[in-house]
Amino acid sequence: MSLSKAVSTEYITTRGRGLGGILEKTFKYWALAPALVLLILFTLYPVISLVVMSFHKNESAGGKILWTFVGLQNAHRLLFEDYVFKAALRNTLIFVGAVVIIEMLLGFFLALLISRIPKGKGLLRTIMVLPIFVPAVAIGNMWRLMYSYDTGIFNQVLEAVGLSPVLWLSSPNIAMISVIVVDVWHWVPFVFLIALAGFESLDIETMEAARVDGAGGWQLLRLIVIPLMWPTLSVILMLRTIFAFKVFDEIWLLTRGGPGTATEVLSLHIYKVFFLQDLKGYGSLISVVTIMMTLVMIYIFRRQGRR
């Protein structure tokens, strides 16, 4: 580094005049500036304004928004009055817990299974990568059509074997499971692809040595494969947990949080309160609380990661 610094300093002092020289001297600043401006205007400012708004309430008057300071009124509402928030929090925890466990297990074992086959992995990758990059709203539509009471594939199969059809998306007990199934379908490929890449970079010789020493399949998995894969697995675990926490698009399309509050999650609740009910101050408070929960999750995962 010192060499390049010395050389570039010399270059600038000998030839650094005019526009080129200025661009050269200030390179490190203007290269970072656009990103910095975007981050300040579009992430720092919104966070600050959310905090400020969460102590206010809004009224519309002649196309303008009037803000009134209400102190902790929004917080009181959040803690003691808003039963939908409690349902949304509970549903989010159930949803995140369920999808993360199922996706990790399915993705991991599928990758383990498939890492043994000599051919066809490329084709499988091509197919499995599809759900990740298709618009979530299209995925919502696909599954809406498959869950459809009259014409969906699931009820057609049920009827074909003589069972009665099911209200997949509008019965309170089943809607959450249906939504979880869609998310599992959507994101198992992500866990699978990364775990497969992890398996392929594992040291085969360690594996062979253990096998020669008489380790059976289960021992091999528990004592060697999982410990070696742990760094990869813990990153996938963190990414899936935090991204499942954001879920919005598919659920909005599948159930809009219903029936009742059966599939209402935090993101949907924020959207409904802020935009549909036009309670901007209160919606801001829920947003601030949600951001704090994300920070806590990041903190926990980082501490785990350091061990």
Next chain:
Amino acid sequence: MGEFSGRGRLFGYLGAILACLITLLPFLWILMISVKRPIDISSGTLKFIPTLKNYDRVLFSKGSDLPLNITNSAIVAVGVMVGVLVVATFAAYSLRRLDWPTWVTAVLLAWILIFHMVPPITMVGPWYLAFRRVGLYDNLFGLILAHITLNLPLGVLLMVSFIQEIPKELEEAALIDGCGQVGAFLRVTLPLVAPGLAAVGILSFVFSWNEFAAALNLTARATMTVPVAITKHALSEFTRHGEMAASSVIATIPAVILMFIGQRYIVKGMTLGALK
């Protein structure tokens, strides 16, 4: 990994086939619905004469906004791709190679990482209010800026890890040969991180094309993107299933094409992001 015993291989292939079938089933189902007549959809028959009527209707009927939505989505996605490439690459280079104090790099990367993990809907509210004030609401440029910001974390983090892999000595050689720092970046480092640029470009195009929460609240009829339009259409009472399926199929086409073209880069970028 290890030896392939006959049984392991058999289960491997069975798993692979099953995984393919389950992954493809929803795609095949919606594709089938999209070429059925309403009567074939409600009877649920598998024997039917395919028709392109649904596609014709969503693309070319008078009341359809879908062509406009596609244009909007394309403009936004291309703008976002270019924007993210430029902003993220320069920022990543500056942070990694241009002598910032350690704390500056650490704070910025941490902030970016946190923003990457916060639910976007929490940011959309303040964006909406600010955009209304400054005239960026219902404006494609506003949506482009919002999407660039949403994609910036992935872009910066990926570019940082790609740039780290380029040996510094190459740039130093260019500096000795009389290149300035800017020249060394443009002529030496940039060509070497081309695979990273491909990954970031394709990923940000696809994410912008797919993005829903911000587009839903920052656009109105004239600027509506495809996902917003599809949702509005799908949730209205009078929607025909065939048309809903056709418009969803159309919405997935660009992403699928890009995936096939750029698969190597994307899978590499995605796994790199997770494995590092």
